[in-house]
Amino acid sequence: MDGFMMFKKALQKHFDEMQKEATHLFEVNVDKDELWNTYLDSFPAGTNEIFRERREHDCSCCRQFIKNIGSAVTIKDNQIHTIWELNLGDTTYQSVCDALDTFVKAHTVTDIYTTKFPKIGTDFNFEEINGKSHQWDHLFLELPSKFVNRSSRSNEEVKGQFRDTRNVFKRSLDEITMEALDTILELINSNTLYKGEEWKGVLTEFKKYKKEYDKLTSDTEKDLYAWEKSVTSGMAIGRIRNHSIGTLLINVSEDMDLDTAVKKYEQITAPSNYKRPKAIFTKKMLEDAKKTITELGYMDSLQRRFANLNDITVNNVLFSNKSAARRMVGADDIFGQMEKDIAVSPKKFSKVEEISAQDFIDKVLPTAKEIEAFVENKHEKNFVSMIAPVNPDAKTMFKWNNGLSWAYSGNITDSDMKQNVKAAGGNVDGVLRFSIQWNEDGHDNYDLDAHCIEPDKNEIFFRNCRKPSVSRMGGQLDVDIIHPNGKVAVENITWEDLSRMKPGVYKFFVHQYSGSVRHGFRAEIEFNGEIYKFDYDKSMRTDEKVQVAEVTLDENGNFSIKEKLAGNSSISSREIWSVNTNQFVPVSVISYSPNYFDEQDGIGHRHLFFFLKDCVNNEEPNGFYLEFLDNDLMKHKRVFEALGAKCHVADTKDQLSGIGFSMTKRAELVVKVKSNIERVVKIKF
Structure with a gap:
């Protein structure tokens, strides 16, 4: 192989390696003629002599190559890498x-x-010399499609x-302060x-860039960082x-009064009748809040x-179960009667019975001695804790007659996809x-799409x-999210008017339009006031379609559903709140939520x-x-909402x-x- 080949x-191999991890190539600001002359003038003496009329390497094909891509570079870890970083070991x-x-x-x-x-x-190309065909080789690269502009834009x-x-x-990185980012994120939270x-997702991600950027010491590093990160x-x-x-971040960074800055932001984003649900808390506001809470007792x-x-009565x-009954207030008498029960060897039943939640409460619980719940992965959002006041004699703040409350996993009172859609x-x-x-974990930032095929094939x-x-049947996709940007994403298809809908089958499925989600999705279908929930916890490939359900509308205007996607959790076990899923777990106590204690009724959801x-x-x-x-406290809701999030719940x-x-x-x-028998039942809520 001669030296040029x-x-x-070597140039082609080096380019192939340097572009593998690069999403984009960059170019530096050079005079292309000067770049070409640098190429010609850097050959050692005697290696680029006159051939015919020009120097041997003064080739129009190679000139076009060098002027086109000779100034291209990649940027990695704030350092430039050129296509010329070769280790040839030759003298030419x-x-x-x-x-x-x-x-x-x-x-x-x-x-x-x-x-x-x-x-x-x-x-390469050919030239006829002395009646013979001669091959001339030139600098040449084939580019991956990611570097080729196939759009209609120039x-x-x-x-x-x-x-x-x-x-x-770069201007954002220079002008937005870390203090401003922390302040606005606190307001969002x-x-x-x-x-x-x-x-929230955008600011959290930008904060990561800001932290990295502020650690750089030279202007050159900062310039290159801005180029490298801005393209991705x-x-x-x-x-x-x-x-x-x-605009809000810049105003806060420039020391504008926080309340003024937020008002300016609201003038841009909020409708004219918008009223902020809670105040922006400063130190003085918190001091005033403390005074108010004290005065209210x-x-x-x-x-x-x-x-x-110890916080709940029998x-x-x-x-x-027996161990729990011993500890409950007022449980002595009932426990004594439990001790008198005659032990009977349980009969095992392999058949799973289905039973409504109310029938389970009314017909099964009164005679049950032991209960185990089969906790599945799909129950992750159902995990809940009951919360009590540290001082049992403290004045209750709630709409009901006790100081107990509850909190579901993820700090929500009741997980509700409907609220996210709304x-x-x-x-x-x-x-x-x-x-x-x-x-839901903030890491599946890809595009899923909701689809429905109506009876007329639309x-x-x-x-x-x-x-x-x-x-034509009144159906509409009214929420379409392409880039979740770190937040929970939803899409929604709905029909408002039953009279416009035609009888037949409505087929629902989910399409992985781009990327590959790792944790699947959840889905809901609602009609006649009933919500059908579906969990798909598997990863999905680009262009994969997952059938969820088929809803049939009959001639009398009645809906029915055929589930295509089972709502069961996957076989793998996870640990949630020290509980291993996909196995039976002993139940200590079953109760209603505290808003229905002491036979109270009609105070929110049960x-x-x-x-x-x-x-x-x-x-x-x-x-x-x-x-x-309690309704009397709602006039102080701004103070209480902040306190609810800030008050630590102590371990017990x-x-x-x-x-x-x-x-x-x-x-x-x-x-x-x-009880006297053993059976497995599926409770339907």
Whole structure:
């Protein structure tokens, strides 16, 4: 192999390696003629002599190659890497590579590199010399498709867009302070900022970039960092300064009064009749709040802890095992009667019976001696803890006659996909609704799409019948999320008018449009006031479609459903709150939620709690929630909402934690019940 071919192949191999981890190529601002002359002039004496009329390496094909891509670079860890970083070990082309590498690195990155052509240069061509065909080889590269501009936009348009994003991104990194980011994120976490939740993922991600950027010491490193990260961060982060949230961040960074800055933000984003649900808390406001709480006599009520068996009386317990019964207030008499029961060898039943939740309470619990719940992965959001005041004599703050409250996993009082859809602008009041939800852990930031095929074969999805468009039968996709940006994502298809809907089968499925979610999705179908829940906890591939259900509308206007996706959890076991899933777990106590203790009725939703043996909440739940507060306290709701999130819930021995279910929402739980017989039943909520 002659020297040039060795040089050419080494260049191609090096380029192939350097581009593997690169999403984009960049280019430095060089004079292309000067770059070409550097190539020609860097050959050692005697190696680039005159051939015919020009120097041997003064080739039009190689000139076109070097002027096109010779200034292209990659950026990794704030360092430039050129295509000329070769270690040839020869005496001719090594000096050429070194000279070009040094020349390119001496200049500043000004753009991304993009081209309309997948092949740069000419691989080889032929010339007839003395009646014989002679092959001339040239510098040549085939580019991966990620570097080729196949759009209708010009290269300059594409470069301009990336350049503008980089400039805004760097300016944001320079001008937005870390203190401002922390302040706005605190407002978002306390639900103070209008539509702030929409920006939480973006700001959290931008904060990571800001931390890395602030550690850099030289302007060159910062310039290169801005280029490297701006091309992968996305437009929301890359141009954050241009958004309403960016204006707020800049104003706070420039020491504008926080309340004034937020009011300016609300003038941009909120409707004219918008009223902020709670105040922005400063130190003075918190001092005033403390005074108010003291005057109202609720200071002792704010200290909260996990409840245990000593906090509930036997008349509020629907079931307890023997060990739990010994510890409950007023349990002596009933326990004494339990001791008199005659032991009977249980008969085992392999058949699983289905029973309504109310029948389970009325007909099964009165004679049950032991109960075990089969906890599944899909019950993760059902994990719940009962919360009590540290001082049992503290004044109750709630709508009911006791100081007990509850908190579900994830710090919500009742997991509700409908509320997420509603918050995203979706209609949840139609006669038929299909909703999907994903990215609950913040790491499945990919595009899932909800689809429905109507009886006339019309398909509702993001390209057809998306709001404001409506199908002939009145169906519409009114929430379409493409980029979750670290937050829980939902999509929603709904029909408002039954009279427009045609009898037949409505087929619902989920399409993985791009990327690959790792944790699947959840789905809901609602009609006639009943919600059918589905869990798909498997990973999905790009373009995969998962059938969820088929809903049939008959000639009389009645809906029925055929489930295509089983709601069962996967076989694998997980540990949630010290409970291993997909196995039976002993139940210590079963009770209603505290708003239905002491035969109270009509105070919010009724929940049924199954408190599990050795279940320990490892989260930091709110001590209470606004919807629990007595109506007399709602005028102070801004203060109480902040306190609910800030009041620490203290640990306690033998806490009452387990799984809970709303009596009005569709769900199911398999339990093993031992009385005089042993049987397995599936409770249908």
